[in-house]
Amino acid sequence: MIPTAFEYFRPTNLSEALALLEQYKDEAKLLAGGHSLIPMMKLRLAQPQYLIDLGGVKELSYIRESGDHLLIGAMTRHVDVETSEVLRQRCPLLTETARRIGDAQVRNMGTIGGSLAHADPAADYPAAILALGAELRAVSIQGERWIRAEDFFVDMLTTALAPEEILVEVKVPALGPRTGTAYVKVAQKASGFALCGVAVVLTVDPNGVCQDVAVGVTGVASKAYRARAVEDALRGRALDASAIADASAKAAEGVDPLEDLHASAEYRAHLARVWSRRAIEQARASI
Amino acid sequence: MGRTIEVTINGTRYRHEVEPRLLLVHYLRDVVGLTGTHIGCETSLCGACTVLLNGAAVKSCTLFAVQADGAEIMTIEGLAEDGQLHPIQEGFWQKHGLQCGYCTPGMILAAYQLLSRSPDPSEEEIRRGIEGNLCRCTGYQHIVEAIRYAAEKQRVARGARSE
Ligand SMILES: Cc1cc2nc3c(=O)[nH]c(=O)nc-3n(C[C@H](O)[C@H](O)[C@H](O)COP(=O)(O)OP(=O)(O)OC[C@H]3O[C@@H](n4cnc5c(N)ncnc54)[C@H](O)[C@@H]3O)c2cc1C
């Protein structure tokens, strides 16, 4: 379990990190919390020649309010999201999601930027990020751009980031009026990763009719996705049990579920339907 | 391609040249000679290698030693003071929180973090706090009791100090 040798850099600011990444591109890897990358390096599934540790880039670790949005620096650890009072009040979906990641030791090291950039199909944050309609800021030596969450996840372990780009910030809307959220998860017993995780953001009008809803599903397919069919079926409907159940039945429509020794494709699709219903019910109850 | 790091371990400062790919757990055991930190799975799952890095519990098999440059580390060897067991160690002793003892150093450091964040934890909080640590022997029940013993003992000690 010894990784291949590499050269190690520990920049202390973002521009230094960007310059190193520009110089080494594909041969370099960024190291954030290391809780996906180091296990892969130990198995030699990743063999970077240059490792650029973002651990010293303190400017990337923050949680800030900005009008009706919240800004989270890429190096913010899971534990800091989990215990943030600002997020608990203004974006409880994120605290709830962070709470379900791994264990205490993993949450002390893992970062939101690392989790999103790694794009594990069973990671928790992607479901919440999709349901929130987050925007992700990527920076390179050339400049910066904003990427919509839905355009960010391309495939298993693949994102829209270019090799010379660093994900620096996640921007999410603060909880609006008459809005409830929920994250529910069925964990694979041994690893704790999601066999199925569903994040919901639900807004009702003053009469209790579904005004808007967003459903993000992780663990089920090769990348996390928005369950559009569920959302379309629910929008404009009164939120009674049968409307929620009918809509949730569409949670795996149009997706090609993963299959492995822990769960068949059919079982994953079933979990997506059942847990979408529960997540929507829980979100409604939280309003 | 060595790199010089400086760390404070259990209050003592160390300076070593290490290879960047050296894992923190190997550094602690093989370079510094503190073998109380165990290696169970080496795949980030069992928590036997847990140490405190600037007060936070981390799995030292999933960290490079170079990442700890400048940090304060506490290992199981740093808990007892003047030959007096730490209340958590005493709890494991009194409540039979161990059998083979392999998981114990990591378990105790996870408990240390838990009690520093939440001095009077419920049983559920205790179980959640040691979620990252596996024990093949005890069935966890006595470990939970050991941590509760320590919480109680520390509460009493705090009360005595504030009087
Ligand atoms: C035992 C264990 C259990 C776990 N359980 C869960 C779980 O239940 N749910 C879950 O979601 N996750 C889980 N994880 C994964 C954990 O959340 C990781 O921390 C996370 O996926 C990766 O974040 P990191 O900061 O550790 O990134 P790293 O491992 O440092 O990096 C991951 C990848 O992202 C790239 N990268 C990192 N930061 C950036 C950036 N800012 N810009 C561009 N690229 C970047 C790296 O180059 C690397 O390719 C678990 C991990 C372990 C070890």
Ligand code: FES
């Ligand atoms: S040896 Fe580090 S988690 Fe098992």
Ligand code: FES
């Ligand atoms: S006491 Fe043997 S593994 Fe825990």
